[in-house]
Amino acid sequence: MDEKKDGYTNPAFVITEEALEHEVGLDLYRDAADLEYTPAEAKKVRRKIDAWILPMFCMCQGLAYLDKTGTNYGNLFGMRASLHVSTAQFAWFASAFYIGYLICAWPANLALQKYPTGKVMGIVTFFWGIVSVTPGLGLMTPLWWTLQEQPIRHLTWYCFNGVASIIGSLVAYGLGHATHSAVATWKLIFIVFGSFTSLWGIFIFIFLPDSPASAKFLTPEQRIIGVKRVAENRTGTKNTEFKWEQVREAFVDPKLYLLFVAAIAAQIPNGVVSNFSTIIIKGFGFTQLQTTLLDIPNSVVQISSLILSGFLAGRFKNSRAILMFVGNATCIVAACALTYAPHHETWGRLVAFWFTSFQSVGFSLSLVMISANIGGYTKRQTTNAITFIGYCIGNIAGPHVLLEREATTGYPTATKAMLAGYVVKTVTHLVLGAYMLYWNRRWDKMAIARGELLSEAQRRKLAEEVGMTDATEFNNPYFRYAL
Structure with a gap:
């Protein structure tokens, strides 16, 4: 078989001792290759993981988001005036966070690979403001949940951005009364x-385990079941060896560049909303304290759209790309209304602003696409890091499109920039879905050409076994993208 023509290099079908040393949980997978477990036993393990790990992820994401959006509430309560800075200067306060994020994105991902993930996440959360916890949670999600379980869990912990915003608005409302x-x-x-x-x-440093293989809240047999459950994802678990060949493969894979551009486009609007939502709402004519409460529906829309999208993505096969399009299209309509509706239509424009929170659907599902469709831990973390570099670039640029001189006209430059970002994100996500669909069909044709007569269950099992050797998707002939 011509390797280059067929799109594969030689996949490693044999589990070597070297692979055993670096692949987290591979020893359990190999030693328990013939272990059979019932759906009830698997469900019990999943319930334990949901009860222990998911709340930790939710709290991590929520507190991290709450902490970094302090500038939004601080701006409402006189931070800019107290520091004697202009709106343009204040925008750099918001950007500065993401500059640190940008610098540390790659080193943080390396630390997450080389060292126990729970310990790294604990340190990162403690020293919050240096790096973000979101890439770490994205890398950890496929270590705990299966392909079908990931969307709702991923979007559940991500929706705690919205939960944190509601809590932040209520706390800011309460602190706003502390006048003495x-x-x-x-x-x-x-x-x-x-x-x-x-x-x-x-707390995270002490209690968050690295993977099911080291989870003390699971029994020894349940740890094996936990590893075998996620082996079905076909992307392996965690590999502590950094592989330059996987880095090279990541940089010649169009998916990386599509995700990178989409992340920039998505986060320019986010840079506006997360740092200036209170100022935009106040500009509609509401008082300071009214604004803190009217920012809450924005978060309710975000939470509802994320949970519903996560449920549908897990319930219906190959629906992720469709749901990304729906979320992005909703943002385009909302941004059009926000930009071009008559200025006196205060409540209509406010509702349109609330619906821009659908922007989280497309971005969070793109992170699910990475965890579900990138094989090889180094390649996955490279793609993840580059995506979050794009995330940082967008958030650095976003605050600077809100111009102080446009306060009386509803900040049209900012809303037009939001609209442009949503359009670019929609196009890149559509191209991403089409690209993966193309490869699925090409892989099917190549399998027929090789004379493979496998049932879907047999193909999935072989994809799982090859995936546990830390093979990338292009080194796993049984892999198919989850759309």
């Missing part, structure tokens, strides 16, 4: 949010 405090309200917001995040980091 010796500490300025905007400073109290940072103290309260930051303290909880650092305390949670200590």
Whole structure:
């Protein structure tokens, strides 16, 4: 078989001792190759994981988001005036966070690969503001849940951005009444949010396990079941060896560039909303305290859209790309209304602004696409890191499209930039889905040409076995993309 023509290099079908040393959980998988377990036993393991790991992920994401959006609430309560900075200068406060994020994205991913993930996440959360927890949670999700279980779990912990925004609005509303405090309200917001995040980091450091193979809340047999469950994802578990050949493959894979561009396009609007939502809502004519409450529906829309999309993506096969399109299209319509509706239509434009929160659907499902469709741990973490570099670039640029001189006209430059971002994201996600569909059909034709007569169950089993050797999707002839 011509390797280059067929799109494969020689896949490693044999589990070597070297592979055993670096692949987390591979020893359990090999030693229990013939272990049979019932659906009831698998369900019990999943329930334990849901009860222990999912709340940790949710709290990590929520507190991290709450902490970094302190500038949004601080701006509402006089932070900019107290520091004597202009809107343009204040935009750099928001951008500065993502500059640190950008610098540390790759080193953080390497640390997550080389060292126990739970310990790294605990340290990162404690010293929040240096790197983000979101890439770490994205890399860890496929270590705990199967392909079908990932969308709803992934979008559940990601929706805690919205939960945190609601809590943040209520806390800011309460702190806004502390008029006789010796500490300025905007400073109290940072103290309260930051303290909880650092305390949670200590908890994560102690109690978050690296993978099912080291989970103390599971019995020895349940750990084996936990590893075998996620082996079905066909992308392996965690491999501690950094492989340059997988880095090279990542950089010649069009998926990386599509995800990178989509992340930039998605986060320019996010850079506006996450840092200036309160200012935009206040610009509709509401008071300071009314604004803190009217920011809550924005988060409710985000939570609802994420949970519903996660449920549908897990319930219906190959629906991820369709749901990404629906979420992106909703944002385009909302941004059009926000930009071009008559200025006196206050409530209509406010509702349109709330519906821009559908932007989280497309981006979060693109992270699910990475965890489900990138084989090889180094390739997956490389794609993840580059995607989050795009995420940082978009968030660095986003705050600077909101111009102070446009406050009385509804910030049209910002809303037009949001609209442009949504359109670009939609196009790149459509191309991504078409590209993966093309390869699925090509792989099917190649299998027929090789004379393979396998049932779907047999093909999935072989894809699982090859995937456990840390093979990339292009080195696994039985792999098919989950669309």
